């Protein structure tokens with residue numbers, strides 16, 4: 459669609475003003491590359507938040523067809539959706555076991571990632587009461603201090619070996635705090651703590667690395683890797699390139715191009731004034747579509763940007779709910795007209811670049827892209 463006026467238009471419902479194009483073949487290729495990198499460790503796929511906003515309904519089957527047999531989600535509701543899409547897969551739910559949820563886990567054959575002594579006890583009690591031995595993962599804290607059992611609780615669990623007669627412990631996992639910085643000493647410290655905590659528990663497969671952790675080398679692969687963002691083409695590590703390619707492009711339509719006189723302001727609160735006779739393109743995407751308002755730009759500060767034919771055009775003025783205004787004065791006449799498509803994410807503006815320009819990260823850009831974008835899937839059989 460970049461640099462082209464008509465391409466794709468025939469396939470779109472009339473009035474479409476925003477398109478997310480998702481390459482399912484590239485998604486599958488990214489999974490295969492990461493799986494090969496970490497072999498013989500198994501490679502799971504993290505598909506929480508509707509596959510990072512790209513649509514679990516299409517991404518989960520594409521990943522399963524590529525060979526992925528284990529999925530992680532955050533919420534139990536997400537696991538229900540994934541179970542319908544991948545009937546044979548192993549599904550872990552990072553939220554853990556909320557009170558009263560045991561039966562639902564059992565019904566959909568999903569595994570809670572247990573994060574507290576209370577959750578462990580509750581699942582064991584459910585196993586006793588039902589004469590079953592429910593499968594689960596145990597999340598231990600190696601230094602992130604978010605979810606996961608602290609060391610003292612792991613030690614007290616180690617005094618109760620009888621518990622594991624009631625719970626089918628399939629995985630011990632932890633999560634890294636600073637894996638996006640390869641030289642941060644915290645990575646090695648967390649690995650050491652994780653190995654120590656594992657040694658207190660029954661011998662069980664282990665999982666430590668998300669996308670960025672996979673770039674720290676084989677010591678971090680353990681038995682199961684848990685990439686999310688890199689599968690979707692993101693570059694999670696600030697210090698190393700991850701060998702994946704982009705999966706997503708995002709384009710929005712130019713509604714109008716208007717001339718603005720010297721001194722005139724553009725947009726709410728007049729935070730930007732034209733210093734020269736300017737041409738301003740009005741683009742049909744705004745913060746309700748997940749374009750961060752923090753990418754707004756006042757005079758002398760360039761924040762958000764879009765691109766036409768590989769050339770950046772900076773946001774001027776406030777990003778509003780439905781619209782972005784960008785300065786296209788420097789483009790060749792004719793390369794930005796009403797009806798054209800502006801690249802919001804693509805070959806010129808990566809997810810990381812879009813994140814940086816809005817004071818956030820590519821993850822947030824990706825997962826907040828809103829429902830008003832038309833999602834178009836290519837590939838995927």
Ligand SMILES: *Cc1c(COP(=O)(O)O)cnc(C)c1O
Nearest residue numbers: 504633668669684685686687688
């Ligand atoms: C989200 C998440 C992942 C995946 O992280 P990415 O950086 O997207 O690869 C893995 N593990 C846990 C615990 C997570 O919360």
